[in-house]
Amino acid sequence: MKVLVTGSAVLLAAACGQAESAPAPAAHTVTSTTTTTPPKPALPSTSEVQRALFTLGYQTRQVTGQVDDETKHAIVAFQKVQGLPRTGVVDDATAAALRAPKTITPRTTAAGTHLEVDIARQVAYVVADGQVTKIYDACTGDNVGDRVTPLGDFHVYYQINFVEYAPLGNLYRPSYITTTGIAVHGGEPVEAVPASNGCVRLTDPSIDEVFPLLHPGTEVLIF
Template structure:
């Protein structure tokens, strides 16, 4: 359970890592990163998403939902690298050499209208398609709609993968792709989204 600690939690963390769900360090503490990893597993497996490792989650660790990279439909080499944003399941998947390396919980645009301070009414859409990381900020970018932590921009409308202290189970952004701040630090540290990286965004936004 969230807040717990001990060898049972460490075993859960190891199994999540074996399933390619990014959980940070195996430290035996059921904190925010473990909760985020469990949420990603729940989403992939079609379970209710609450971040709690109950019996259904333990069972899903033995037979998780399929995560198949989308290289072919994006015109990419089957054995290549890319980042896949699955809007339908609200997951971000890092693909290396054609195989899943890490799966992160994410939160994309709500598809709802919002008021932009300079552009007026806009729709909080995360556009689908094949893009590339074109610029990045190794720090906090102070945008008109709020700060973006270490963003990797892949769309001319200012859409980026970025860190956030809030990555809920449902779409909640103005269009960007949120991951936890710690996950974003790992993406930078491990070179998972260098400039020029292909980004593939698929699926429809689920209703909240």
């Protein structure tokens, strides 16, 4: 007797005299497949993040390769717009959003330049002739007591081009939009959540960019 192993089948044949062996059936072919997980994309470098945010209109101003305060605020503003956790750190989700970012559509596309403030997202952005040209990390009223940022269509009626010392905190280059003291200003921390006394806070470098645009009569739309 002899045993022939082919694949997973065992064939048994008699070997006696001149009898012919029966033809062996075809062997089974076993194919193994291996599923591989594609490698996770590497996180972008700080320079790549700064370059991408600058291109998208966020408040990065230089590609330095260093994570400075304005870069952190730009990342937070981007995360706010994308609906991501507001950490100021580029993680996998933020990196993926940078590769395919959501864009902002302004509320009004009238000719000229105006500022829009999105209370839900806590960002402010400059709109020029219907196009969003700059996006800033912002902080509005925390809604405790009368610390509320009013909603509506306002216009700048006067500005102070220095630090104004007020009972509730210092206001850097405020542009007032109401007669009750609501202004767009710097001078205080810009948090990732509503935390102001009712004004619209931006970082000081952001105010330096926005202040010249908010001359008396400029529209400020808060929604």
